[in-house]
């Protein structure tokens with residue numbers, strides 16, 4: 001579980017808080033979508049809970065361990081993060097090296113590595129690219145390798161910070177499918193920062209930021225159906241919901257199949 005208490009954060013040299021008085025508890029093993037306008041504090045929040053930034057004030061606990069200098073190593077083992085920009089996420093000169101680097105750090109014996117790397121690359125559909133240099137891959141392929149590299153470390157919590165936003169539609173679809181697979185097959189806490197309402201609606205919980213504050217937290221279907229919250233956070237309601245709410249004699253729904261059933265009745 002992630003527990004955040006009275007968290008405040010100010011960037012050096014800035015005179016305003018990027019995050020102001022955040023109090024939230026995110027349960028273990030769930031899929032949590034983080035939404036909010038640009039500059040609302042989503043990335044700053046994700047870097048704080050992964051221990052990349054130090055709180056200006058307040059406390060963050062991961063599984064009851066407070067993030068501080070002496071616990072950083074332990075915390076960093078518990079959380080993996082994948083960033084928006086597919087570049088600059090690689091350490092190795094080939095895809096295989098990149099994954100091996102993480103496994104070496106985790107003290108996995110050499111003779112087990114080959115199979116683990118193969119399995120991980122298979123999982124993200126990149127097994128054919130094992131010998132490629134990361135910088136020769138497409139954006140979507142890079143993100144898939146970045147996900148495999150994070151999975152190699154087997155963290156309890158994985159944060160996806162707008163990982164599809166710089167990808168073309170095909171790359172986006174491939175990466176989203178992998179996130180869905182991880183969600184279904186692994187007992188991990190997944191935190192996905194997204195602008196995609198159709199993705200947010202699939203989450204167990206939704207956390208909404210606006211101007212450095214959490215303005216709502218709860219069931220995505222309830223929150224994304226709340227006009228006041230949508231207006232305050234300047235986010236959009238999901239596409240299927242928008243269509244269905246405009247159709248006569250049809251109850252609004254977020255579910256494409258439900259909508260089709262109602263239309264074809």
Ligand SMILES: Nc1ncnc2c1ncn2[C@@H]1O[C@H](COP(=O)(O)OP(=O)(O)O)[C@@H](O)[C@H]1O
Nearest residue numbers: 011014018036037038039040041042043044045
């Ligand atoms: N490196 C930085 N230095 C100074 N201010 C920053 C930096 N990164 C982000 N900010 C500011 O912090 C606020 C929150 O930004 P960010 O967490 O990146 O928002 P989001 O991810 O929701 O778009 C914004 O006002 C942004 O301008």
Ligand SMILES: [Mg+2]
Nearest residue numbers: 042043044162
């Ligand atoms: Mg961001």
